[in-house]
Amino acid sequence: MATTDADNFYYNFSIVDPDENGSENFHTFTRVFLPCTYSVVFILGLAGNTLVFVILVFYEKLKMLTDIFLLNLAVADWVFLWTLPFWAHSAAQEWAFGTVACRVIRGLYTLNLYTSMLTLTSITFDRLVAITFATKAHMCQTKRTTWGKAVCVLIWVISLGFATPQFIFSEVVSIDKAICHEKYPNHGTELVLEVIQVTLGYFIPMLAMIICYSLIVRTLLHARNFQKKKSLKKIFSVVAIFILTQSPYTFLRLIKIIDWSFNLNSSFEYAIIITEALAYLHGCLNPILYFFMGVKFRRNLRKIIKSLRCIKGRVTAKHWQTTEEEGSKTFTASNNADATSMDPL
Numbered sequence: 001m002a003t004t005d006a007d008n009f010y011y012n013f014s015i016v017d018p019d020e021n022g023s024e025n026f027h028t029f030t031r032v033f034l035p036c037t038y039s040v041v042f043i044l045g046l047a048g049n050t051l052v053f054v055i056l057v058f059y060e061k062l063k064m065l066t067d068i069f070l071l072n073l074a075v076a077d078w079v080f081l082w083t084l085p086f087w088a089h090s091a092a093q094e095w096a097f098g099t100v101a102c103r104v105i106r107g108l109y110t111l112n113l114y115t116s117m118l119t120l121t122s123i124t125f126d127r128l129v130a131i132t133f134a135t136k137a138h139m140c141q142t143k144r145t146t147w148g149k150a151v152c153v154l155i156w157v158i159s160l161g162f163a164t165p166q167f168i169f170s171e172v173v174s175i176d177k178a179i180c181h182e183k184y185p186n187h188g189t190e191l192v193l194e195v196i197q198v199t200l201g202y203f204i205p206m207l208a209m210i211i212c213y214s215l216i217v218r219t220l221l222h223a224r225n226f227q228k229k230k231s232l233k234k235i236f237s238v239v240a241i242f243i244l245t246q247s248p249y250t251f252l253r254l255i256k257i258i259d260w261s262f263n264l265n266s267s268f269e270y271a272i273i274i275t276e277a278l279a280y281l282h283g284c285l286n287p288i289l290y291f292f293m294g295v296k297f298r299r300n301l302r303k304i305i306k307s308l309r310c311i312k313g314r315v316t317a318k319h320w321q322t323t324e325e326e327g328s329k330t331f332t333a334s335n336n337a338d339a340t341s342m343d344p345l
Contacts, residue, residue, distance in 0.1 A: 026266055026269060026270065029270070029273070030091055030273055031091060031092050033273065033274075033277070034087070034088065034091035034092075034273065034277065035088040035089075035091050035092045037277040037280070038084040038085070038087055038088040038091070038277075038280070039084075039088060041081070041084060041277075041280050041281060041283055041284050042081050042084040042085060042088075044284040045077060045081045045283045045284030045287075046078070046081050048284055048286075048287035048288065049074040049077050049078050049081070049284075049286075049287055051287070051301075051304075052070065052071075052074045052287045053071065053074050053075075053078075054304070055296075055297065055300045055301070055304070056070060056071045056074070057071070059300040059303065059304075060296065060300070062145075063145075064141070064145070065126055065130075065141070065144045065145050065147075065148040066123065066126055066127075066130070068145065068148040068149060068152060069119055069122050069123045069126060069148060069152070070123070072115070072119050072152045072155065073116060073119045073120070073123070073286055074286075074287065076112050076115040076116040076119060077112070077116060077283045077284075077286055077287075079108055079111065079112045079115075080108070080109060080112035080113075080116070080283050081283055081284075082108075083105045083108050083109050083112075084280075086101070086105050087105075090179070090180060093177075094177035094178040094179065095172055095177075095178045095179055095180040096178065097180075098172065099170075099171060099172050102170050102171065102172050102180035103166070103167050103168070103170040103171075104167070105170075105180065106166045106167075106170040106180060106181075106182065107163050107164075107166040107167035107170065108163075109166070110162070110163040110166040110197065111159050111160060111163040111166075113159075113163075113197065113201045114155075114158065114159035114162050114163060114197075114200055114201060115155055115156060115159040116282075116283075116286070117200065117201045117202070117204075117205040118155045118158065118159065118200070118205070119152070119155055120205050120209070120242070121204065121205045121208045121209075122148075122151055122152075122155070124205075124208050124209050124212045124213065125208070125212060126148075127212070127213075127216060128212040128215055128216055129144075131216050131219055131220070132215060132216070132219050162196060162197070162200065165182075165184075165193050166182065169182050169183055169184050169185075170182055170183070171183040190257070191257055194253065194254075194257050198250055198253065198254060201250075202246055202247075202250045205242070206242065206243065206246075209238070209239050209242060210239070213238070213239055237289060238289050241282075241285055241289055242282070244278075245278055245279055245281055245282045245285070246279055246282065248271075248275040248278060248279075249272070249275035249276050249278065249279040250279075252268070252271055252272050252275055253272075255268075256268075256272065
């Protein structure tokens with residue numbers, strides 16, 4: 001957002017709003033709602049993506065192209081999740097981490113946005129090829145895996161390029177409290193960057209999902225497979241969750257950029273806060289949508305639980321063995337002491 005516009009908004013919001021209590025209620029709402037939401041997303045997302053990472057690297061050994069894309073998605077979500085504690089503290093108090101941290105954190109958030117969405121698009125194309133051209137895709141699995149690694153590297157390079165403005169233009173501004181946000185040279189630059197971000201971060205992935213999954217559904221409808229119904233449910237879940245979590249915040253952002261006067265509407269600001277938190281939920285939903293629903297995950301999860309039980313059993317057995325040895329030593333020492341005390345001097 002342009003510097004003057006942003007500063008005027010934060011100054012005017014409490015003055016123009018005739019309901020001072022409404023303004024205070026809004027600030028109280030953000031101080032409570034955002035830290036709680038960010039904390040939940042951080043904990044669930046960190047646990048889920050860590051589990052995905054462990055299973056893919058140590059159990060699946062990244063054998064399939066889909067595994068590589070899922071790992072890339074988990075890493076991208078990890079990058080995003082580690083920015084949430086900073087935003088939680090900023091929402092509850094104020095930004096207290098300086099300008100460098102502000103630029104890094106905002107840059108990492110945008111980097112994740114592009115990386116995550118471009119990876120989702122790659123997963124969509126991969127599933128289309130794997131289902132529509134199943135035989136040929138299976139025969140070329142090694143070559144596809146190599147290309148997949150190259151695509152992941154390219155995704156990070158492209159994402160870093162488009163996230164560069166966030167690393168450059170993010171600043172800390174003190175009004176009623178210190179906040180971290182973008183300070184673009186002018187409104188035109190802001191508008192261009194927002195359009196690029198919305199296009200790459202929402203419209204292209206959504207369009208790719210709709211087209212590719214439509215072709216996948218058509219292929220599955222003609223296939224005689226007992227798992228067809230389950231596959232269709234999973235596909236509809238992926239598309240529905242993506243649209244439901246990302247669409248509201250994206251459209252409100254577009255409205256906010258097109259007409260700045262909406263920023264002076266307290267109801268609109270409530271909507272921005274709530275839909276942004278809803279969009280962030282995608283960081284902890286990705287493992288569920290793309291991994292937890294699969295057979296491979298449940299099989300490997302059982303292996304992990306079994307391994308943890310074995311480790312716990314060994315630790316318990318070792319603990320009892322140590323206790324018995326210490327008890328035996330104590331008993332022997334006690335007997336020796338008794339025998340010594342009974343000996344005549």
